[in-house]
Amino acid sequence: MxxxxxxxxxxxxxxxxxxxxxxxxxxxxxxxxxxxxxxxxxxxxxxxxxxxxxxxxxxxxxxxxxxxxxxxxxxxxxxxxxxxxxxxxxxxxxxxxxxxxxxxxxxxxxxxxxxxxxxxxxxxxxxxxxxxxxxxxxxxxxxxxxxxxxxxxxxxxxxxxxxxxxxxxxxxxxxxxxxxxxxxxxxxxxxxxxxxxxxxxxxxxxxxxxxxxxxxxxxxxxxxxxxxxxxxxxxxxxxxxxxxxxxxxxxFRSQDLAPHFSVMPATKCEGETLVPPIYSIEMDAATFKEFSSHEWHIGVPTSNSHYESSKDEVLVIIQHPCAQRSSRKLDFCSHNTECFVVSDPHTDSYSNPVEQH
Incomplete structure (x- = not known):
């Protein structure tokens, strides 16, 4: 050498x-x-x-x-x-x-x-x-x-x-x-x-x-x-x-993945893992403005206690009325939670808000 x-x-x-x-x-x-x-x-x-x-x-x-x-x-x-x-x-x-x-x-x-x-x-x-x-x-x-x-x-x-x-x-x-x-x-x-x-x-x-x-x-x-x-x-x-x-x-390349691919928990938990159901709620801009000041904040569990069962948690994910179709949306849920996607009907995502990402 x-x-x-x-x-x-x-x-x-x-x-x-x-x-x-x-x-x-x-x-x-x-x-x-x-x-x-x-x-x-x-x-x-x-x-x-x-x-x-x-x-x-x-x-x-x-x-x-x-x-x-x-x-x-x-x-x-x-x-x-x-x-x-x-x-x-x-x-x-x-x-x-x-x-x-x-x-x-x-x-x-x-x-x-x-x-x-x-x-x-x-x-x-x-x-x-x-x-x-x-x-x-x-x-x-x-x-x-x-x-x-x-x-x-x-x-x-x-x-x-x-x-x-x-x-x-x-x-x-x-x-x-x-x-x-x-x-x-x-x-x-x-x-x-x-x-x-x-x-x-x-x-x-x-x-x-x-x-x-x-x-x-x-x-x-x-x-x-x-x-x-x-x-x-x-x-x-x-x-x-x-x-x-x-x-x-x-x-695992960057690509256009399937809709709702990013609906996933923050961390994996023990026990049974279920698919979180997704619902769509439609409201006008005035109602949305009032709702945005509600005690339910974006991505925050409605449960007041961190010690309560995750099965009773509800995550609220809100699409802002001024957001465009190409904007990035918050789309994440935890195990055994219900995920609401709230969208303003006056936006271009009105027709099918939960199908947009």
């Missing part, structure tokens, strides 16, 4: 000839993907409630692009000029660990239903996610540094992490199936498209996670560290990572 001055004097064999080119190619692809994802997310930042999830996922392609850039800057002079930088190799090592950790945290957030089943994670979910991320980061550092027994610890961590991910995905799918059944039985068609959209997103994500788990098992089983065909193993690994993240990014 190289010293800190950047001179090695050891010539690499021809099996590494294609490595700089591969890193440059994948760097271009990931960089374009990261810029496109960021620009598209920023352009649609007001279109949906779960835009926070897209901003969180932005860290993954950006971190990967940084890792590939440092990898190219290390391999190109190392192969062509026999000048391998120790500091550059350390940067590749650190960014590689951070990329895998960021991807792992993103998988955990999605499996918990962040911005899909709830606006934010509960305190216990945040603590569990942070703890698993820290353990994953430390075991990955020890494994890449060839510390004894850390390979076993990493495999154990993978097993626990994927168990948590698949467990939460299964729970969310079960809840969504129950909600779809409830919608069909109670004839609440206004929520069907939103719930079914969430269900299909989790089903696709579950399939993607199965591919990720299989790929990680294959990588752990392949202990070949020889220089022969190194570029082929690199090509396969990078293509698999790119395809997986392109697929997941396509599933």
């Amino acid at each position: 190289a010293n800190s001055s950047g001179t090695s004097g050891v010539r690499l064999d021809d099996s590494f000839r294609a490595v700089p080119t591969l890193y440059l190619t994948f760097l271009s692809i990931w960089f374009v993907s990261a810029c496109s994802w960021t620009a598209y997310t920023f352009r649609n930042r007001h279109s949906q409630q779960c835009n926070k999830l897209q901003w969180t996922l932005t860290s993954v392609p950006l971190m990967k692009a940084l890792q590939l850039m440092l990898s190219f800057l290390f391999w190109y002079p190392c192969y062509n000029f026999q000048a391998c930088s120790l500091w550059m190799s350390f940067g590749v090592y650190v960014t590689g660990v951070l990329f895998q950790t960021a991807a792992f945290v993103s998988f955990l957030l999605i499996s918990h239903g962040y911005c899909i089943m709830c606006e934010r994670l509960s305190l216990n979910e945040r603590r569990t996610t942070a703890a698993l991320a820290c353990v994953f980061y430390l075991t990955l550092v020890g494994h890449k540094a060839s510390v004894p027994y850390f390979t076993v610890l990493l495999l154990l961590n993978y097993f626990i992490s994927f168990y948590v991910i698949f467990h939460h995905i299964s729970q969310n799918l079960l809840v969504l199936r129950e909600q779809l059944s409830f919608i069909e039985n109670e004839d609440v068609h206004t929520m069907h498209d939103a719930v079914y959209k969430k269900y299909t997103m989790f089903k696709k994500f579950q399939g993607a996670m199965q591919i990720v788990a299989t790929a990680e098992i294959v990588i752990c089983m392949n202990m070949d560290t020889s220089s022969e065909n190194y570029w082929i193993r690199l090509l396969i690994r990078e293509w698999v990572q790119l395809c997986i993240f392109l697929y997941i990014g396509w599933i």
Whole structure:
């Protein structure tokens, strides 16, 4: 390897000839993907409630692009000029660990239903996610540094992490199936498209996670560290990572989601999860003005006590009469609550106020 001055004097064999080119190619692809994802997310930042999830996922392609850039800057002079930088190799090592950790945290957030089943994670979910991320980061550092027994610890961590991910995905799918059944039985068609959209997103994500788990098992089983065909193993690994993240990014991209997709609780609660019914109340501007000064405020539970059962809470969501069709509306509810969307009949949303977002 190289010293800190950047001179090695050891010539690499021809099996590494294609490595700089591969890193440059994948760097271009990931960089374009990261810029496109960021620009598209920023352009649609007001279109949906779960835009926070897209901003969180932005860290993954950006971190990967940084890792590939440092990898190219290390391999190109190392192969062509026999000048391998120790500091550059350390940067590749650190960014590689951070990329895998960021991807792992993103998988955990999605499996918990962040911005899909709830606006934010509960305190216990945040603590569990942070703890698993820290353990994953430390075991990955020890494994890449060839510390004894850390390979076993990493495999154990993978097993626990994927168990948590698949467990939460299964729970969310079960809840969504129950909600779809409830919608069909109670004839609440206004929520069907939103719930079914969430269900299909989790089903696709579950399939993607199965591919990720299989790929990680294959990588752990392949202990070949020889220089022969190194570029082929690199090509396969990078293509698999790119395809997986392109697929997941396509599933959770910023888009025009189904109506009422953003009707979700602030945090998930224990117990049965029901679909909140949505009603429409029409009133003229004068009545609306008087109603806006009522003790019921926008998005505030009518229950006077925080200790009362959430089943008796009613959330009031009000569309201001002066708001335009393109304006952003407050649209969120808690479990087992009734959600009223109040709209002025003189606005353009009079015809069907609850169908607008």
